[in-house]
Amino acid sequence: MKTLAIYLMAGPDAPELADAAVEGGADIVELGFPFSDPLADGPVVRRAAERALAHGMRTGACLECLARVRERIDVPIVPMTYAALLEAYGYDRFAADAEAAGATSMIVADLPADAQPELRRVQLVAPTSTDERIALAAGHTDGWLYLVTVTGTTGARERLSPSLAGLAGRTRELTDVPLYAGFGISTPEQAAAAAELTDGVVVGSRALQVSEDGPSALREYVRSLRVGMDSVVGTIGGR
Numbered sequence: 001m002k003t004l005a006i007y008l009m010a011g012p013d014a015p016e017l018a019d020a021a022v023e024g025g026a027d028i029v030e031l032g033f034p035f036s037d038p039l040a041d042g043p044v045v046r047r048a049a050e051r052a053l054a055h056g057m058r059t060g061a062c063l064e065c066l067a068r069v070r071e072r073i074d075v076p077i078v079p080m081t082y083a084a085l086l087e088a089y090g091y092d093r094f095a096a097d098a099e100a101a102g103a104t105s106m107i108v109a110d111l112p113a114d115a116q117p118e119l120r121r122v123q124l125v126a127p128t129s130t131d132e133r134i135a136l137a138a139g140h141t142d143g144w145l146y147l148v149t150v151t152g153t154t155g156a157r158e159r160l161s162p163s164l165a166g167l168a169g170r171t172r173e174l175t176d177v178p179l180y181a182g183f184g185i186s187t188p189e190q191a192a193a194a195a196e197l198t199d200g201v202v203v204g205s206r207a208l209q210v211s212e213d214g215p216s217a218l219r220e221y222v223r224s225l226r227v228g229m230d231s232v233v234g235t236i237g238g239r
Contacts, residue, residue, distance in 0.1 A: 002229045003027045003144075003180060003200030004191070006207050006222055007080065009034065009048040010062040011055055013211075019072045020215035021207070024222030030107065030202065031069060033062040033081035044205040059089045063101045070102025078122060080107040083115075091119055105142045113137040122146050127163035131174060138175035147171065147181045147198060160190045168197040188228030195229040 005028035006021040008014050018029045034049035034057055057065065062079070069077055079098055086094045086108060098106060106121045113123050113136045123137035126148040138145055147168060149161040161184055171179055181194040182202030191201045203225060210221040 002195040002198075002232065003178070004222070004226055004229055005030055005078070005180060005182070005200060005202040006218075007032060007045075007202065007204030008211065009045070009052050009208060010057050010065040011052045012065075013215075014065050015068045015072045016215050017211050017218055018069045018077075020219040021222050022073045022075055024219040025226030026075065026222050027200070028076045028078060028104075029069065029073060030078045030080045030204070031062075031066055033057075033059065033079050033085060035082040035085050037082075037084075042205060044208050048208050059085060059094070063097050066098065066103060067101040076104035077102055078105050078107055079103050080109065083108050083111040086111075086119075091116055095119060107146065113140045124148055125167070125171065127161075127167050129167075131170060134171050135174045138171070138177055141177060144178040144180050144200065145171065145175065146202065147179050148183045149181050149185065149194070160185065160193045164194060165197055188224045191225045192228040192232050195232045201225070201229060 004026050006026040007030040008017050008021065009032040014031065021029060032045065032049065034052040036053065066077060066079060107124070108119070108121055109124065113133070117140060120142045122144060123141035124146040125134045125137050129137070147164065149164040149167070164181055168179055168181070178199040180200035180202055181198045182204065185191055185194055185201055185203050186206035191203065194201045207218065207221065211218045
């Protein structure tokens, strides 16, 4: 079965939303730790981060939120944030505190693969990444490799990026680690198309939008993604 990761922003409603996402079929929950200058994020995630910061979601509060999410769900939880936050908090301290709170790994969107190599984290590669950088990221990644499907920021798009097929193909030739595609995936059809090329799919911006309507809406949305992705199992390219 293909892996489905759902991105949520740390905040008061995150534990209940995470519970709903898992009930809908999410295999992984990414938990955004808001940052004031999120370079990789589009308008939806930026607005969610601004709201979270307005609610006082600094690093300590986010770690407490992570612990509350862990109390509600038993799937992997992966905090996602930026290097400046870890720099201010302390890399080793953050890694230890996140693990103690229940994190399975982490994603640091703007930290190059060869920086802070002792920090266990999921690495990202993009269509612009060279084979050398892809191999480096794959060698350092923790569990799976995040394929950024577009050259740009996060955000729902009308169709799956045509760059994904080439990126997935190149990466498959360089590593055997699982490949999960994210950025710009928002519909069950797009999730299914991405799942035909990769081992999993990450959905962020659209999940945040749906979350504004509450846990029930998110549960049904995630369920629709799950159905779409499950339809590719057994097809050519499906695993």
